[in-house]
Amino acid sequence: xxxxxxxxxxxxxxxxxxxxxxxxxxxxxxxxxxxxxxxxxxxxxxxxxxxxxxxxxxxxxxxxxxxxxxxxxxxxxxxxxxxxxxxxxxxxxxxxxxxxxxxxxxxxxxxxxxxxxxxxxxxxxxxxxxxxxxxxxxxxxxxxxxxxxxxxxxxxxxxxxxxxxxxxxxxxxxxxxxxxxxxxxxxxxxxxxxxxxxxxxxxxxxxxxxxxxxxxxxxxxxxxxxxxxxxxxxxxxxxxx
Amino acid sequence: xxxxxxxxxxxxxxxxxxxxxxxxxxxxxxxxxxxxxxxxxxxxxxxxxxxxxxxxxxxxxxxxxxxxxxxxxxxxxxxxxxxxxxxxxxxxxxxxxxxxxxxxxxxxxxxxxxxxxxxxxxxxxxxxxxxxxxxxxxxxxxxxxxxxxxxxxxxxxxxxxxxxxxxxxxxxxxxxxxxxxxxxxxxxxxxxxxxxxxxxxxxxxxxxxxxxxxxxxxxxxxxxxxxxxxxxxxxxxxxxx
Numbered sequence: 001x002x003x004x005x006x007x008x009x010x011x012x013x014x015x016x017x018x019x020x021x022x023x024x025x026x027x028x029x030x031x032x033x034x035x036x037x038x039x040x041x042x043x044x045x046x047x048x049x050x051x052x053x054x055x056x057x058x059x060x061x062x063x064x065x066x067x068x069x070x071x072x073x074x075x076x077x078x079x080x081x082x083x084x085x086x087x088x089x090x091x092x093x094x095x096x097x098x099x100x101x102x103x104x105x106x107x108x109x110x111x112x113x114x115x116x117x118x119x120x121x122x123x124x125x126x127x128x129x130x131x132x133x134x135x136x137x138x139x140x141x142x143x144x145x146x147x148x149x150x151x152x153x154x155x156x157x158x159x160x161x162x163x164x165x166x167x168x169x170x171x172x173x174x175x176x177x178x179x180x181x182x183x184x185x186x187x188x189x190x191x192x193x194x195x196x197x198x199x200x201x202x203x204x205x206x207x208x209x210x211x212x213x214x215x216x217x218x219x220x221x222x223x224x225x226x227x228x229x230x231x232x233x234x235x236x237x238x239x240x241x
Numbered sequence: 242x243x244x245x246x247x248x249x250x251x252x253x254x255x256x257x258x259x260x261x262x263x264x265x266x267x268x269x270x271x272x273x274x275x276x277x278x279x280x281x282x283x284x285x286x287x288x289x290x291x292x293x294x295x296x297x298x299x300x301x302x303x304x305x306x307x308x309x310x311x312x313x314x315x316x317x318x319x320x321x322x323x324x325x326x327x328x329x330x331x332x333x334x335x336x337x338x339x340x341x342x343x344x345x346x347x348x349x350x351x352x353x354x355x356x357x358x359x360x361x362x363x364x365x366x367x368x369x370x371x372x373x374x375x376x377x378x379x380x381x382x383x384x385x386x387x388x389x390x391x392x393x394x395x396x397x398x399x400x401x402x403x404x405x406x407x408x409x410x411x412x413x414x415x416x417x418x419x420x421x422x423x424x425x426x427x428x429x430x431x432x433x434x435x436x437x438x439x440x441x442x443x444x445x446x447x448x449x450x451x452x453x454x455x456x457x458x459x460x461x462x463x464x465x466x467x468x469x470x471x472x473x474x475x476x477x478x479x480x481x482x
Contacts, residue, residue, distance in 0.1 A: 030307055034275075037303030038296065045295050053288060054479055055296045058282030059275065066274040067467040070267075073460055080452060102392040113365040121349065122359035131352040144383055209317055210325070211318060219314055227306040229258040231299040 013103075019150065022207050023157035027067060028201055031165025033224045035059050036194045039169055041231030043187040045239040049178045052186075054082055060166035068159030075151035082143050087137045093129055100136065103124075107139050169194040191228070197225045264398035268308060269442055272406025274337050274465045276300050279433045282472030284428040290419045293427075294411055297367055301407035309400030316392035325382050334370055341377065342367075348380050376395040387410045406442075410435040432469070433476065439465045 014211060030174045034160045035056045093100050108118040125132040137143050173187035176182050206216025274295045281294045334341050342363060349359040366373040378384050413430035417423050440458045447457025 025313075027296050029311055031252075031316065033307040033311075034300065034303045037307070038300050040295060040301030041303065045299075046292060051283075051292065052342040053284060054286050054476055057479060058476045059279050059300060061475045062275045062278030062282065062468040062472040066271055066278070066464060069464040069467065070270055073464070077450065077452060084451070085462065094301070107364065108365075109368060110367045111376045113362050113372075117361035117365045117458070120361055121354050124349075124354040125352060127402075128353045131354075135352045138383070142385055169326075208414045211321060213282070223307060223310040223314070226310065230306050231303040234302045235295055235299045235362060235425070238298060 019147075020153070020157060021205075023071065023154050024161045025205055026071070027064075027158040027161025027222065028165040029223070030063065030067065031162035031199050032168060032194060033227050034063060034078065034182040035230040036169035036190065036224060037228035039115060039173060039190060040187060040228040041235035043183050043190075044214070044232050044236040047180055047183065049173050049183055049186060050178070052183065056166070056170040056173065058165055060093050060170075063166065064159040064162040067162055071158040072151050072155035074155045075146070078143040079146045079151065082146055085141055086137055087132065089133045089141075090129075093132050093136070100132075103140055148158075153199065164170070166195075168197050194224060194228075196219055224233070252394060258308070260388075260395070260399040261398060264395050264438075265402045266314065267312070268305075268399040268402025269406040270303070270464070271304065271308065271405035272407060273439050273442065274406075274468050275304060275437060276407040277431065277465060278469035278472040279413060280431060281428060281469040283411065284424050285473050285477040288421055288424065290414045290417070290424055290427060291403035293424065294414050296326065297407070298352040298412065301404055301411075302340055302406065304394075305403040309396040309445060312399040313392050313396035316395045320387045322387065323378070323387055325380055326355055326382055328375060330374045330382075331370075333375055334377070341373075343379055344377070406438075409438050435469075435476035436462055 038059050039052050039056045042055055045054065089100075099224075104122050105115050105118055105124070109115075123136055169188075170189045172186040172193065173183070176186040176189065198221045202217035202220025203213040205220065206213040209216070242356075255399050279300050280297045283296055287293065330341075345355050345363050345366070346359055349362075366376055378386075410431045413427040413434065414424070417427040417430065439462045443458035443461025444454040446461065447454040450457070
């Protein structure tokens with residue numbers, strides 16, 4: 001407790017690693033699930049492994065770009081939102097000083113702190129406008145200053161995780177034979193290795209996020225299984241119709 | 242400024258609507274992009290509109306379930322993370338009172354507020370343990386109490402938006418003829434209506450999120466276009482190989 005910088009560093013490290021973990025989780029979870037389910041669905045309807053692999057790879061290309069660019073723009077949007085809100089607070093601290101003072105009292109009142117007890121904090125903030133603005137950003141609006149390198153890192157992490165995840169369920173279709181029997185075998189192999197991969201991934205995710213590895217493994221496998229089953233049944237029904 | 246509850250209500254309304262908007266944006270953006278790109282990719286490689294529609298619908302089934310359930314678990318995970326961190330803070334406030342007091346001084350020191358000026362706030366919080374815990378959750382850890390109904394709402398919003406978005410690019414393949422010429426026509430129609438839909442969606446999104454409608458329209462169209470172009474080129478190359 002004499003290490004003054006510790007709590008803040010702790011919070012920042014916690015945020016940063018959990019954001020990268022979240023990006024890998026987003027990309028890998030969807031990458032393992034959607035191409036897997038698409039290939040399983042097509043297995044019930046087409047006789048050519050070539051078309052299944054083609055559709056799977058086209059899906060991986062589309063999905064990784066859509067998710068990666070989407071992640072990039074989302075992170076950029078967060079950064080811009082923070083910057084525009086910060087400008088607004090900077091103006092308000094100068095132009096609407098009295099309202100902003102009132103807001104500080106109200107923030108503390110939510111925690112049962114009286115006006116008199118908040119007064120010294122308000123006095124200190126009024127002598128330091130940049131700190132006052134930072135204080136309002138975090139305590140009134142609940143916004144964190146975003147990491148400027150995050151957008152690009154986030155986009156690449158999500159896209160690569162999606163590609164890695166998406167190739168797993170397609171491998172059996174690439175390696176095993178063509179025709180109805182080859183596809184039936186590839187489907188069984190794909191289901192097996194993908195469910196194992198989803199379980200391992202879910203267990204690691206549960207470990208990292210502290211939600212329990214077994215529960216997370218079962219949940220992750222269930223999502224992939226449900227998506228694949230729905231796609232398979234839908235494709236079968238449509239093909240029979 | 243005499244309306245004491247106003248700022249807090251404002252913040253909550255802001256969070257809630259932006260979360261629902263974010264869910265619609267997530268579902269619609271991916272729904273308009275990935276099935277569109279997949280169908281475009283397959284148009285360059287297969288001669289049957291039936292297979293393209295089948296693959297597209299299987300993708301929509303898989304994608305909406307994967308994203309909806311993924312959103313559900315992510316929201317549930319946030320709620321559980323909040324609950325477990327809150328329990329930890331509750332313990333620490335009692336068992337490590339001195340460390341937690343030190344952390345309050347340090348929070349305020351970041352904003353140039355001296356120990357003496359923070360003292361009255363600390364004294365008030367020490368008389369009210371639940372408020373102290375709430376204060377640490379928000380100001381030390383930067384965590385908001387999550388809305389308990391959010392997980393289910395988020396899952397449904399994302400899944401339905403994905404389905405609505407995904408059906409748009411598939412309509413031409415469903416309605417227009419089969420064979421290479423029918424597919425070529427359907428592809429052109431699909432590109433046209435999907436790019437228009439992406440532009441309209443992007444413009445509305447930009448309006449709602451305050452990032453400028455024109456820029457947002459162009460960005461959203463570019464992501465969809467890039468994903469579709471990549472899927473198309475990849476499928477063409479693989480088919481030629």
